[in-house]
Amino acid sequence: MSESVVTFYLFRHGQTDWNVDKRIQGHTNICLNAKGREEARILAHNLSLIPLEVVYCSDLDRAIETGQAVSKSLNVPLIKTELLREAHFGEAEGLLYTEAEQRFGEDLWKSFRSTDLSLLDIGFPGGETKRQSVSRILVLLQSIIDEKQFVTVGVSTHGGVIKNLLHFLGAEQIKHVPIPNCVTYILQYSSAKWNIEGPVKFSPTVT
Numbered sequence: 001m002s003e004s005v006v007t008f009y010l011f012r013h014g015q016t017d018w019n020v021d022k023r024i025q026g027h028t029n030i031c032l033n034a035k036g037r038e039e040a041r042i043l044a045h046n047l048s049l050i051p052l053e054v055v056y057c058s059d060l061d062r063a064i065e066t067g068q069a070v071s072k073s074l075n076v077p078l079i080k081t082e083l084l085r086e087a088h089f090g091e092a093e094g095l096l097y098t099e100a101e102q103r104f105g106e107d108l109w110k111s112f113r114s115t116d117l118s119l120l121d122i123g124f125p126g127g128e129t130k131r132q133s134v135s136r137i138l139v140l141l142q143s144i145i146d147e148k149q150f151v152t153v154g155v156s157t158h159g160g161v162i163k164n165l166l167h168f169l170g171a172e173q174i175k176h177v178p179i180p181n182c183v184t185y186i187l188q189y190s191s192a193k194w195n196i197e198g199p200v201k202f203s204p205t206v207t
Helices: 017-021 034-046 061-074 097-104 106-113 130-147 159-170
Strands: 006-012 054-058 078-081 152-157 184-190 193-197
Touching: 006 061, 006 130, 006 159, 034 061, 054 061, 061 078, 061 152, 097 106, 130 152, 130 159, 130 184, 159 184, 159 193
Parallel strands: 006 152, 054 078, 054 152
Antiparallel strands: 006 184, 184 193
């Protein structure tokens, strides 16, 4: 009997005021703004023809609101988990990007934002490393695969962890991972291998 294929639709939450301000959110619980709620509505429409069986989401409000829009559109369960949170930025949380760079230095700031896999163990004081945030998400994805309950899964999460996860799993496949709000990537697991597609271009979109 052939191994089943599990397909994950990973999407970033809609816009928040802190996104607009370029302020580091991390584990800080910020809700969507008006534009973010509209982005979530459009995303839900775009995913309405995808046979998602469930939506897993970070337990932070911005990801919950986005995941709820999708789960309600498809009438599927929404499962919240802290494993899908953004990386914890420690002492940098709540700072503007420019403030974080000034306080912790240009080298640390650039290293944390880099997609170089040799820098996965970089983190801000009191926070997670990129490797730690990727590892906890992989724990969740692997548990979904092992449980064999779902084969088409929505995942409502955060920009930083999507970027780091996709580079970690497919650095040879992709050179650049754009992460605008509500971007969607397809992550497929088959025969112990990961395949990445995206960003998904939905057409037509609702207005």
